Amino acid sequence: xxxxxxxxxxxxxxxxxxxxxxxxxxxxxxxxxxxxxxxxxxxxxxxxxxxxxxxxxxxxxxxxxxxxxxxxxxxxxxxxxxxxxxxxxxxxxxxxxxxxxxxxxxxxxxxxxxxxxxxxxxxxxxxxxxxxxxxxxxxxxxxxxxxxxxxxxxxxxxxxxxxxxxxxxxxxxxxxxxxxxxxxxxxxxxxxxxxxxxxxxxxxxxxxxxxxxxxxxxxxxxxxxxxxxxxxxxxxxxxxxxxxxxxxxxxxxxxxxxxxxxxxxxxxxxxxxxxxxxxxxxxxxxxxxxxxxxxxxxxxxxxxxxxxxxxxxxxxxxxxxxxxxxxxxxxxxxxxxxxxxxxxxxxxxxxxxxxxxxxxxxxxxxxxxxxxxxxxxxxxxxxxxxxxxxxxxxxxxxxxxxxxxxxxxxxxxxxxxxxxxxxxxxxxxxxxxxxxxxxxxxxxxxxxxxxxxxxxxxxxxxxxxxxxxxxxxxxxxxxxxxxxxxxxxxxxxxxxxxxxxxxxxxxxxxxxxxxxxxxxxxxxxxxxxxxxxxxxxxxxxxxx
Amino acid sequence: xxxxxxxxxxxxxxxxxxxxxxxxxxxxxxxxxxxxxxxxxxxxxxxxxxxxxxxxxxxxxxxxxxxxxxxxxxxxxxxxxxxxxxxxxxxxxxxxxxxxxxxxxxxxxxxxxxxxxxxxxxxxxxxxxxxxxxxxxxxxxxxxxxxxxxxxxxxxxxxxxxxxxxxxxxxxxxxxxxxxxxxxxxxxxxxxxxxxxxxxxxxxxxxxxxxxxxxxxxxxxxxxxxxxxxxxxxxxxxxxxxxxxxxxxxxxxxxxxxxxxxxxxxxxxxxxxxxxxxxxxxxxxxxxxxxxxxxxxxxxxxxxxxxxxxxxxxxxxxxxxxxxxxxxxxxxxxxxxxxxxxxxxxxxxxxxxxxxxxxxxxxxxxxxxxxxxxxxxxxxxxxxxxxxxxxxxxxxxxxxxxxxxxxxxxxxxxxxxxxxxxxxxxxxxxxxxxxxxxxxxxxxxxxxxxxxx
Numbered sequence: 001x002x003x004x005x006x007x008x009x010x011x012x013x014x015x016x017x018x019x020x021x022x023x024x025x026x027x028x029x030x031x032x033x034x035x036x037x038x039x040x041x042x043x044x045x046x047x048x049x050x051x052x053x054x055x056x057x058x059x060x061x062x063x064x065x066x067x068x069x070x071x072x073x074x075x076x077x078x079x080x081x082x083x084x085x086x087x088x089x090x091x092x093x094x095x096x097x098x099x100x101x102x103x104x105x106x107x108x109x110x111x112x113x114x115x116x117x118x119x120x121x122x123x124x125x126x127x128x129x130x131x132x133x134x135x136x137x138x139x140x141x142x143x144x145x146x147x148x149x150x151x152x153x154x155x156x157x158x159x160x161x162x163x164x165x166x167x168x169x170x171x172x173x174x175x176x177x178x179x180x181x182x183x184x185x186x187x188x189x190x191x192x193x194x195x196x197x198x199x200x201x202x203x204x205x206x207x208x209x210x211x212x213x214x215x216x217x218x219x220x221x222x223x224x225x226x227x228x229x230x231x232x233x234x235x236x237x238x239x240x241x242x243x244x245x246x247x248x249x250x251x252x253x254x255x256x257x258x259x260x261x262x263x264x265x266x267x268x269x270x271x272x273x274x275x276x277x278x279x280x281x282x283x284x285x286x287x288x289x290x291x292x293x294x295x296x297x298x299x300x301x302x303x304x305x306x307x308x309x310x311x312x313x314x315x316x317x318x319x320x321x322x323x324x325x326x327x328x329x330x331x332x333x334x335x336x337x338x339x340x341x342x343x344x345x346x347x348x349x350x351x352x353x354x355x356x357x358x359x360x361x362x363x364x365x366x367x368x369x370x371x372x373x374x375x376x377x378x379x380x381x382x383x384x385x386x387x388x389x390x391x392x393x394x395x396x397x398x399x400x401x402x403x404x405x406x407x408x409x410x411x412x413x414x415x416x417x418x419x420x421x422x423x424x425x426x427x428x429x430x431x432x433x434x435x436x437x438x439x440x441x442x443x444x445x446x447x448x449x450x451x452x453x454x455x456x457x458x459x460x461x462x463x464x465x466x467x468x469x470x471x472x473x474x475x476x477x478x479x480x481x482x483x484x485x486x487x488x489x490x491x492x493x494x495x496x497x498x499x500x501x502x503x504x505x506x507x508x509x510x511x512x513x514x515x516x517x518x519x520x521x522x523x524x525x526x527x528x529x530x531x532x533x534x535x536x537x538x539x540x541x542x543x544x
Numbered sequence: 545x546x547x548x549x550x551x552x553x554x555x556x557x558x559x560x561x562x563x564x565x566x567x568x569x570x571x572x573x574x575x576x577x578x579x580x581x582x583x584x585x586x587x588x589x590x591x592x593x594x595x596x597x598x599x600x601x602x603x604x605x606x607x608x609x610x611x612x613x614x615x616x617x618x619x620x621x622x623x624x625x626x627x628x629x630x631x632x633x634x635x636x637x638x639x640x641x642x643x644x645x646x647x648x649x650x651x652x653x654x655x656x657x658x659x660x661x662x663x664x665x666x667x668x669x670x671x672x673x674x675x676x677x678x679x680x681x682x683x684x685x686x687x688x689x690x691x692x693x694x695x696x697x698x699x700x701x702x703x704x705x706x707x708x709x710x711x712x713x714x715x716x717x718x719x720x721x722x723x724x725x726x727x728x729x730x731x732x733x734x735x736x737x738x739x740x741x742x743x744x745x746x747x748x749x750x751x752x753x754x755x756x757x758x759x760x761x762x763x764x765x766x767x768x769x770x771x772x773x774x775x776x777x778x779x780x781x782x783x784x785x786x787x788x789x790x791x792x793x794x795x796x797x798x799x800x801x802x803x804x805x806x807x808x809x810x811x812x813x814x815x816x817x818x819x820x821x822x823x824x825x826x827x828x829x830x831x832x833x834x835x836x837x838x839x840x841x842x843x844x845x846x847x848x849x850x851x852x853x854x855x856x857x858x859x860x861x862x863x864x865x866x867x868x869x870x871x872x873x874x875x876x877x878x879x880x881x882x883x884x885x886x887x888x889x890x891x892x893x894x895x896x897x898x899x900x901x902x903x904x905x906x907x908x909x910x911x912x913x914x915x916x917x918x919x920x921x922x923x924x925x926x927x928x929x930x931x932x933x934x935x936x937x938x939x940x941x942x943x944x945x946x947x948x949x950x951x952x953x954x955x956x957x958x959x960x961x962x963x964x965x966x967x968x969x970x971x972x973x974x975x976x977x978x979x980x981x982x983x984x985x986x987x988x989x990x991x992x993x994x995x996x997x
Contacts, residue, residue: 214663214670218591219547219650226546226670233671238832245830252822329822359831392831399839 029114032121162202174282188223188279189216191286195481198504205289206478212236213287227256228280232287241389243427243463244333244361247293250284251325254301258321262314269317270308277302289477292428292436292465300328332462336524337362340458341369343522344423347456352377352420355448357409358438359389359396360425362458367423368400378402380419384409384440386483386507409440416451424513426459431537432468433515433530435459439472439508445517454519457530461523464537472511481505545647547666547753549592552634553580553599553654554626559865562987563955566973570599570654571606572869573921573938575876576886576904578610579863580654582876584617587652590662594620596644598637599654600628633769635762642763645756651771653750657872658860659879660749668712668851669753672834672843673823676779676850677753678714680705680746681860686867688874688934691952691968691985702744707852709739713834714850716740717780719773732784736844737835748772749860776850783848866970870953873919873936877902886922904939921956944979 167190174188194208214221214233221229231253234240240249254277261276263269281298284290290298304324308317344366348354354377356363367379379397381404383390390406397404407415422444428436435441435457448455469475484505485494497503515530525536557569564572570580580603587595599607604623624641626632632640634651650666660679669677704727706716715737716729729740750772758779768774833842843849859879861872877884877900884899885891889907896914897903904922909915913930920926921939930943934951937943941954944962951968954960958971961979971977972989 212663212667214667215661217663219662219666220549220592221546222591222593229546230670230673233667237671239671240826240830240832242829242831245826245828248822248829249826252820252826255822329825334825361829361831389831391836392833395833395836395839 029118032118036117036121174279174286188283188286189213195498196504197478198506200473201476201478201506201508204476204478206481207236208482209237209480210482213283224280224283225253225257225260227253228283232284235284235288242359242361243291243293244460246291247297247462248329248333250294251297251301251329255322255325258318258325261318268310269312269314270306270310273305274302277305292467293460293463295465296462297328301325332460336460336462337365339524340460340522341366343527344456344458345370345373345375347421347520347522347527348375348377350376353380353418354378355380355382355416355419355422355444355453356393357382357390357422357424357441357444358384358387359393360458362460363423363425364393364396366458367397367402371400371402378404380405380407380415382407382409382412382415382440382444386479386486387438389438409443412444413447413451416447416453419448419451419453422448422453422455424455424457424518426457426463427510428463428465428467429457429459429521429530429533430469430512431464431466431534432470433518433533434469435513435515435518435521435530436465436469436510437513439511442472442511442513442517445513449517455517456520456522457513457518458522461525461536461540464533464540466537469512470514472508476511477509479507479509481507483507547592548645548647548649549587549595550638550641550645550649550651551580551583551587551595551597551599551654552637552651552750553597553603554628554632554637555654555864557655557864560869562970562972562989563866563869563953565989567956568600568603568606569863570603571610572863573919574657574863574869574872575919576902576921577876578607579657580607581616582657582879583652583654584619584621586656586658586660586662587650588617588619592619594622596622596624596641598624598626598641601625602628633773634771635768635775638759638771639762639766642759645759648753648755649759651750651752651754653862655863656749656751656861657863657876657879658749658751658855659858660751660855660860662751665751665853666753668853672849672851674753674849674851675755675758676714676776677853678776678851679749679751679853679855679860681749681855681858683745683747684871686871688867688870689951689968690867690870691970691987703746703748704742704744705746705852706740706742707854708737708835709741710834711741711854712851713737714780714852715783716742717777722777730784732786736784736838736840738837743854746854747860747862749855750862752776779848780850783846783850866953870936874900874917877919910945927962 171190174190191205191207191211191213193206194211195206197204197206212233213236214229217224217229224232231240231249234249235246240246257277257280258273261273263272277298281290284294301321301324304321308320312320340362348370352375354367356367356379367377370377379402381390381394381397383394383406385408394404394406405415424435424437424441424445426435426437430436435445437457445455467475481497482505484507485492485497494505497505518530521528521530521533523536528536553570555569557564557572560569563569571578573579574582580597584595604625607621607623622644624644626637626640634653638645638649638651648669658679658681660681662679665677665679668674701720704716704718704720704723705714706729707713708715715733718727727742734740752771758775762768762775768778827842830842835844859875861868861875863869863872884901885897885903886905886907888905889903889909891897891903891907891909892911894911895909896916897909898916900917901915902919903909903915904920904924906923907920907926908924909920909926910928910930912928913926914932915926916933918932918935918937920932920937921941923939924937924941924943926932926943927945929946931948931950932943933949935949935954936952937949937954938956938958940957941960942958943949943954943960944964946963947960948965949960950966952966952970954966954971955973955975957974958976960966960971960977961981963980964977965982966977967984969983969985970987970989972987975988975990977983977988
């Protein structure tokens with residue numbers, strides 16, 4: 001029975017290899033079958049050798065096949081429940097259906113065989129999660145055709161930090177992203193994680209500010225453009241913080257990259273420049289994970305670059321790209337801020353008490369404009385540790401002449417009865433209407449809802465993101481845990497936190513607010529409810 | 545390209561004339577390597593591929609014959625020679641090579657031996673868009689007895705360095721020699737930075753990151769001739785000068801202080817062309833401030849910023865005095881993992897060489913010698929029954945039998961006669977010590993050197 005499998009194998013293999021030679025694309029099924037057959041072939045060879053040596057060794061293979069036959073049937077019948085069962089099913093499972101239907105294979109039997117084989121494969125793949133199967137990227141798990149098995153949906157690779165294989169793959173990917181023509185093979189270094197990570201967030205990176213990525217780069221940085229290195233440093237040290245500031249700084253750095261770029265011979269600008277930007281983007285995301293606004297800006301630039309006419313001369317193309325970047329910033333950030341403040345000022349009436357949280361450049365802009373238009377209102381600035389960004393917002397507002405009150409977030413329920421409106425900034429608006437913003441925002445929105453105070457979120461459309469998220473765990477950012485350590489009067493309480501075995505410091509950066517707590521979103525397209533975000537995204541993609 | 549490295553190797557070594565009257569300071573052997581090899585090695589390790597070396601013709605000639613330099617230094621050295629007697633300061637030298645400078649520069653002095661992490665200095669320079677970033681280290685006391693020194697050394701003039709709370713921003717720099725009546729700090733500085741730490745026990749490593757516009761500024765202002773003595777204090781002071789921060793002073797150019805105003809205006813022009821529109825926008829929207837407690841924006845709106853990195857741990861020596869030279873010889877070998885005894889040296893079995901000694905290439909050490917805590921240079925011959933303790937012996941020296949050398953510095957090509965007993969002496973280049981001589985705490989140099997002043 002084992003041998004019979006061998007006779008079938010080479011023929012089918014011959015078919016597939018023939019198809020390969022002909023240059024037609026193998027379907028996934030055929031590829032799997034090819035692999036299976038190779039394995040089968042190998043195992044059969046082994047078994048042949050065993051047989052010749054001792055008869056005892058025949059028993060285990062024969063024993064295995066009846067059990068495997070039985071095991072084959074449940075997968076065919078109870079398809080959905082096959083997931084929890086294995087135990088890596090041995091390859092002989094695949095043998096079993098073949099000999100069973102060998103003499104006269106009807107269509108249904110062939111189909112049943114194929115299905116059994118696929119499910120067995122999937123089950124074995126799940127069992128052998130640790131193996132590095134080279135041709136299987138994470139996305140392939142979703143490609144299993146029509147089967148309704150609830151395959152565990154894998155997280156994107158950049159989120160899976162606790163999986164060592166994923167980290168290895170990421171390191172290799174960074175290695176491969178070298179400058180073209182740089183034979184020295186300098187790669188972008190991998191920043192290593194720091195400190196104990198709380199288990200719920202162990203899939204995220206946690207870096208220390210004292211270990212900058214530039215330690216591993218050469219000082220006159222040749223692999224990465226100097227303005228990108230400067231930008232990465234400014235991101236990781238928090239000198240450029242805030243969604244809008246980061247995007248503008250990013251686009252400025254890209255302008256300098258484009259200015260210093262020269263097309264290598266035999267290359268096209270539209271393709272080569274995009275490849276040049278990839279290592280820079282990896283570097284920046286190592287310094288600090290990219291924000292949604294930065295992601296959209298990068299998408300826009302890449303689109304513009306690939307749309308460059310190949311007949312265009314280099315100088316023209318570069319100046320065209322620079323103009324595109326200028327236009328993007330003007331339209332999406334500066335003009336959008338003007339439009340949003342126009343709408344928002346309608347909502348601010350005299351005698352209002354407005355609550356703001358943290359330092360949002362857009363909300364500050366709105367309040368300053370409203371003050372310039374002689375609206376009478378006062379502001380309550382709510383702040384939270386460890387960033388204490390509210391101090392900066394307080395400074396800017398007071399400098400303008402607006403009367404402000406400053407509280408910490410623990411006093412929010414105390415101050416809310418006085419407040420008439422809450423204005424919040426956003427880091428990104430997700431496709432299911434959730435608002436991703438600085439950690440603490442959802443808290444404020446919740447308490448405001450409890451007090452029946454209207455919550456208005458101000459957000460430009462370029463921050464709208466096609467991601468869907470309902471909790472703050474899956475995709476977030478972990479900041480340096482040492483920021484939580486505070487020294488008062490010479491005493492540092494948490495100084496030795498790494499030595500305490502059960503203690504972990506968690507410094508989250510973002511959280512998501514459900515749309516039920518948000519009453520209105522003010523964008524440059526107008527004032528929309530939170531649930532209309534997917535409509536805006538759809539309209540935007542149609543436009544482009 | 546981001547940074548260009550410039551190595552200043554034209555220094556005269558004016559504080560250790562006994563050692564340098566024959567060998568120029570950059571080529572003095574420290575741990576059997578020429579002194580300028582150390583900064584070059586530092587630059588190579590961090591990843592520089594080209595260095596502009598400003599030196600004299602003599603040093604250039606010696607460099608090309610020294611095989612250590614040729615083998616180990618893989619960077620491209622662009623040697624620029626200047627006249628020895630032109631008495632050029634470091635800033636003058638920068639002005640001299642202004643045409644070669646296309647980007648920001650990193651200026652290093654040839655007598656710096658350090659294992660500092662240069663990225664700390666350069667990161668300050670990059671992240672804060674600084675005009676100047678420099679390196680300093682906590683000073684160590686030199687404990688070794690210096691040969692030929694009679695009595696205690698006069699305390700050197702101290703440097704007063706003022707830094708802000710974070711310890712990174714450089715607010716004040718002055719040397720004791722310039723402060724006649726006392727230390728004066730302007731009110732404008734105190735208003736902006738109410739907490740200032742003033743430190744005196746720091747050694748300046750003479751490693752500076754300068755913006756390109758500073759070099760252009762130097763080209764226009766020929767009165768500045770030394771980086772450390774004049775340019776750095778000028779820049780530090782200019783951070784808080786009103787002329788830089790308010791853009792309307794162009795109308796105030798009057799004849800009384802024409803030269804000074806010219807300097808101001810030049811700096812303004814250089815600075816304003818640098819700042820870009822988008823950077824300004826980004827900074828306005830960023831919720832970061834470098835200080836808190838007052839109503840001004842990040843950096844107080846100042847465009848000129850000077851930063852400082854203070855090394856807490858690690859080696860940092862500037863070999864500009866004899867004491868520093870001796871200390872460096874002790875510590876420098878610890879920076880590198882090289883075998884103490886050069887493979888080509890012929891060391892007989894019956895001699896005692898301690899583990900912290902270094903024997904150079906092609907040496908010949910005979911039987912029954914004892915070498916402790918010493919550095920023996922290349923091609924040196926040490927005959928029998930010699931005791932060398934705590935000493936530095938340079939290249940090509942011959943030490944005859946039965947000599948006892950303790951705590952001394954023997955320069956190149958000297959000959960120590962048999963049975964000589966030297967304690968804490970400095971023997972100059974090519975000198976001969978007669979046999980059975982006993983010398984303690986003396987400096988033995990040739991008569992031709994005594995003529996030079």
